[in-house]
Amino acid sequence: xxxxxxxxxxxxxxxxxxxxxxxxxxxxxxDIGAVVTFSGICRDEDGRLAALMLEHYPGMAEAEIxxxxxxxxxxxxxxxxxxxxxxxLIKPGENIVLVVAAAPHxxxxxxxxxxxxDFLKSRAPFWxxxxxxxxxxxxxxxxxxxxxxxLARWAGEEPAKAR
Amino acid sequence: MKLVYFxxxxxxxxxxxxxxxxxxxxxxxxxxxxxxxxxxxxxEAALARPxxxxxxxxxxxxxxxxxxxxxxxxxxxxxxxxx
Numbered sequence: 001x002x003x004x005x006x007x008x009x010x011x012x013x014x015x016x017x018x019x020x021x022x023x024x025x026x027x028x029x030x031d032i033g034a035v036v037t038f039s040g041i042c043r044d045e046d047g048r049l050a051a052l053m054l055e056h057y058p059g060m061a062e063a064e065i066x067x068x069x070x071x072x073x074x075x076x077x078x079x080x081x082x083x084x085x086x087x088x089l090i091k092p093g094e095n096i097v098l099v100v101a102a103a104p105h106x107x108x109x110x111x112x113x114x115x116x117x118d119f120l121k122s123r124a125p126f127w128x129x130x131x132x133x134x135x136x137x138x139x140x141x142x143x144x145x146x147x148x149x150x151l152a153r154w155a156g157e158e159p160a161k162a163r
Numbered sequence: 164m165k166l167v168y169f170x171x172x173x174x175x176x177x178x179x180x181x182x183x184x185x186x187x188x189x190x191x192x193x194x195x196x197x198x199x200x201x202x203x204x205x206x207e208a209a210l211a212r213p214x215x216x217x218x219x220x221x222x223x224x225x226x227x228x229x230x231x232x233x234x235x236x237x238x239x240x241x242x243x244x245x246x
Contacts, residue, residue: 040246054245055170057238060222085245097246117246125238126245127170138170143242157184 007069008082011061016084016098023082025102032079034106036113038099044092052132052141054096056087057125068119069133072101076108083116102144118150164231166199168209169240172216174207185231192218193227195237209239219240 012018018037026032067085073081080102088098099116103109108163111112128141167180189198196213199206209214218225219238233238 001225044228056245057167057169057219057222057240060219063222064224121246122243125169125219126246127241128244129170139171140241141244143244 001127004070004073005078005080006127007066007073008080009062009065009069010082010084011058011065012084013084013088015086015095016055018098021084021098021100024064025100029079031104032102033104034109035100035102036109037101038113038116038117038132039099040097042090042092042094042096044131048132049090049092049130051091051131052096053089053129053131053137054087055127055129058083060125061085064124065120068116068123071119072112072115076101076103076112078103078108078112081116083120085120085124087126088133115127115154117147118147118154121147122151125143126127164234165236167236168236169238171241172239176205190230190232191227192220192225192229192231193211195231195241196227199239208230215241 022035022037026035065085069083070083072078078101080100082100084098086096095113097120099113101109101112103112130138130141132138164183164185165180166183168176168178173179186198189195196210196216198212217240218227220229220234221236
């Protein structure tokens with residue numbers, strides 16, 4: 001039986017290297033049958049967007065992602081789980097977030113990565129502000145109800161219950 | 164107690180953080196939001212719809228009914244949009 005893997009969580013301004021992060025979880029191991037990666041990338045909103053400014057709550061951002069990651073590691077038999085979230089000015093085409101989930105079988109890796117992203121979007125303290133191509137600093141991105149609704153499919157499995 | 168603000172809550176209040184001494188009778192997060200609203204235009208603009216404000220005490224999400232006793236850092240911010 002598998003022990004719980006210890007998740008890796010990083011919140012950083014710098015870019016990350018997907019291949020290097022996959023290698024970190026797989027190198028030298030022969031017990032892994034599946035690696036699922038999710039990359040969140042800045043899109044230009046039909047050419048309207050010059051960049052996103054990502055604000056975060058230092059300390060809580062890491063702590064909250066770690067709470068979600070530990071919950072995922074407890075729910076699924078993973079061999080490794082890494083989450084990297086960037087902050088600062090991010091241009092269209094650049095990376096925002098990376099989730100890497102490794103497991104003996106694919107379903108656990110798919111589910112854990114999906115669970116991680118669903119909770120991260122509604123619980124991790126990050127906020128996006130749009131910088132428009134014409135007109136400089138723009139609007140704060142509004143939270144989508146669909147993101148909150150997405151949590152319902154994990155009902156009863158909420159990792160970060162408010163007290 | 165330290166208050167910290169993020170995103171448009173920070174912009175409307177016009178500061179990142181501040182130290183406050185809680186007045187008597189302010190014992191829950193809801194009390195705090197109500198009291199802050201009376202502190203000036205920026206606060207009024209930021210907290211006009213308190214039900215949308217998310218709150219964390221010492222880096223953990225809490226409900227508006229949560230007590231403030233023992234809190235050292237309280238954060239106020241809009242719904243999150245990371246990922």
